[in-house]
Amino acid sequence: MEKIKVLLADDHQIMLDGLKAIFAKDKSIEVVGTANNGLEVLEFLKNQSIDVLLLDLQMPVMDGLETTMHVKKSYSEVKVIMLTTNDEGSIITSLFKVGATGYLLKNASKESLIQGIKDAFEGKKVLSAHLTEKMIDSLNENPKPKEGEIPKITKREIEVVKLIAQEYTTQEIADALFVSTNTVATHKRNLFVKMDVKNSVGMIKKAVDWGLI
Amino acid sequence: MEKIKVLLADDHQIMLDGLKAIFAKDKSIEVVGTANNGLEVLEFLKNQSIDVLLLDLQMPVMDGLETTMHVKKSYSEVKVIMLTTNDEGSIITSLFKVGATGYLLKNASKESLIQGIKDAFEGKKVLSAHLTEKMIDSLNENPKPKEGEIPKITKREIEVVKLIAQEYTTQEIADALFVSTNTVATHKRNLFVKMDVKNSVGMIKKAVDWGLI
DNA sequence: AAAAATCTCACACAATTGTGTGAGGTTAAA
DNA sequence: TTTAACCTCACACAATTGTGTGAGATTTTT
Structure with missing residues (x-):
């Protein structure tokens, strides 16, 4: 051999x-x-x-x-x-x-x-x-979100987050979820506050950190 | 026991x-x-x-x-x-x-x-x-950027990507890099094409995948 | 049953982003 | 040195995002 x-x-x-x-x-x-x-x-x-x-x-x-x-x-x-x-x-x-x-x-x-x-x-x-x-x-070493630090994100909001992460526009999200763009905008607004971010980019980054998507 | x-x-x-x-x-x-x-x-x-x-x-x-x-x-x-x-x-x-x-x-x-x-x-x-x-x-399984599949991103562009990831607006990026907003917009435009994404969200996601940031 | 949370939508408006086209100057590579 | 890549900027305009406020309907929790 x-x-x-x-x-x-x-x-x-x-x-x-x-x-x-x-x-x-x-x-x-x-x-x-x-x-x-x-x-x-x-x-x-x-x-x-x-x-x-x-x-x-x-x-x-x-x-x-x-x-x-x-x-x-x-x-x-x-x-x-x-x-x-x-x-x-x-x-x-x-x-x-x-x-x-x-x-x-x-x-x-x-x-x-x-x-x-x-x-x-x-x-x-x-x-x-x-x-x-x-x-x-x-x-596990990435700054895993400490237990209590993640605010409660609702199911609908998570759906929105996921679609945003897929480069959907507000209009497209509205179509996908069968709601108005106003509704989507509201979800986003609430998400910005809850997640303490300024825009969709920050939102998606945190969503990834938090394991939301 | x-x-x-x-x-x-x-x-x-x-x-x-x-x-x-x-x-x-x-x-x-x-x-x-x-x-x-x-x-x-x-x-x-x-x-x-x-x-x-x-x-x-x-x-x-x-x-x-x-x-x-x-x-x-x-x-x-x-x-x-x-x-x-x-x-x-x-x-x-x-x-x-x-x-x-x-x-x-x-x-x-x-x-x-x-x-x-x-x-x-x-x-x-x-x-x-x-x-x-x-x-x-x-x-190893995450769509690891195969050698040749990552387009060449320039230094300046990477600076822009990083700032976008930090939730900077175009105006803020321009200020930070001492260039005009037009220049920043151009960098972003070129990045969208190079990275084949639709918006900043997609860009940041790919940037993370590619280890750019 | 009352309170709280969630989801929905409207309307209006400001701010920002994204797109198209063109172009001058500098630097690096062939 | 000629070419190519890169960085810069302008102007204009469309599209989208983000903000503020208010509110009705439904579901969940207390």
């Missing part, structure tokens, strides 16, 4: 050595090179193809996030696993959005690392169990 | 019976009641407190998502675990945003269910391993 070609990138030589030692013991993984920053990774890829890129998040010159973007843009078939010591939940989602395949803690066990490489190679998403929760938390 | 008080909610009686049977064998869990829909859950909570709510996502009258919102609003200390057969990734993030604690598949093992209840009770987030990947995928 062909070995999984892995490129290691970390600014700490000790880390690179440690990783190489770990993977040396595994028959299905071959470390084909190392890099000290993102630029070196891109240089390496110009000359040689790899299957998996194991990447330190914190690096000088070009960090993990930026590197991932560049790599995925030019070599989309490469699986990228981010390796890091700390676990800032907020960045995890960004990582996956730019196309990373996995996210592992540096203090993960040797077995986890090896398994992570293999899973990534097979196209699976890889995530340290401890990090799942972090990620979930980060989803 | 006090038992963990659990309320089961599912519109299928068979499911309820099965769950009861499973939890009956565990000494630390006590099923204190069952409900067939969200309304019954809310009714139950008026008279009796619980620790964990195991909730079917698909229910008539009031589904899991809506129920969760109501429950967390009035009884924030209750841990909610969603139980479902299918796994629509997109809904998972919504779930956590409304305050759910976990999300398990109905075909999870008995052990997983029991452990899930215990974890939730201790405040941990619970997620079927198989669903982690789904969730990650769903992060």
Whole structure:
């Protein structure tokens, strides 16, 4: 069987050595090179193809996030696993959005690392169990409206809000709801006051924040 | 030790019976009641407190998502675990945003269910391993602007977009940028075309999607 | 049953937004 | 250096939005 070609990138030589030692013991993984920053990774890829890129998040010159973007843009078939010591939940989602395949803690066990490489190679998403929760938390981190701070918006008003969000004009909303434009205008007026906004733009922004639409 | 008080909610009686049977064998869990829909859950909570709510996502009258919102609003200390057969990734993030604690598949093992209840009770987030990947995928699923699909928005235009998002009128934007209202109007006009929207509301929505603001 | 909230509509008017067309000056790219 | 993109502004006009006030009808809550 062909070995999984892995490129290691970390600014700490000790880390690179440690990783190489770990993977040396595994028959299905071959470390084909190392890099000290993102630029070196891109240089390496110009000359040689790899299957998996194991990447330190914190690096000088070009960090993990930026590197991932560049790599995925030019070599989309490469699986990228981010390796890091700390676990800032907020960045995890960004990582996956730019196309990373996995996210592992540096203090993960040797077995986890090896398994992570293999899973990534097979196209699976890889995530340290401890990090799942972090990620979930980060989803909630946007200034979620505190319980009592949301005024009571009526059903009809919500209908109006939704239509406004869909770029409907007052006239179109009136037609859609079978009421007069005056009525729609009244709903909007009341909404502006309730939501404490100046215009439809502010209204829709808050509506999104509040989960109204 | 006090038992963990659990309320089961599912519109299928068979499911309820099965769950009861499973939890009956565990000494630390006590099923204190069952409900067939969200309304019954809310009714139950008026008279009796619980620790964990195991909730079917698909229910008539009031589904899991809506129920969760109501429950967390009035009884924030209750841990909610969603139980479902299918796994629509997109809904998972919504779930956590409304305050759910976990999300398990109905075909999870008995052990997983029991452990899930215990974890939730201790405040941990619970997620079927198989669903982690789904969730990650769903992060990527918002009509992410494909590389080439985002038109080139100039710096000046972005400034305008940001101010519009802050409920500035054209006049105020003009003052803020030290240009005439005509200029601002022109920027807006160009933005409408570039972004293919009808008005400022649509513009701000897309701007958010595209990460412009 | 009385009170409060909701939904409806009218009328009038000010304010703002959106559209069309044309164009001069500056900057960046080919 | 020629072209292209960008920023600027004007003028005019239509369309839409936003405000203020008042009020009847229906539903929900107390």
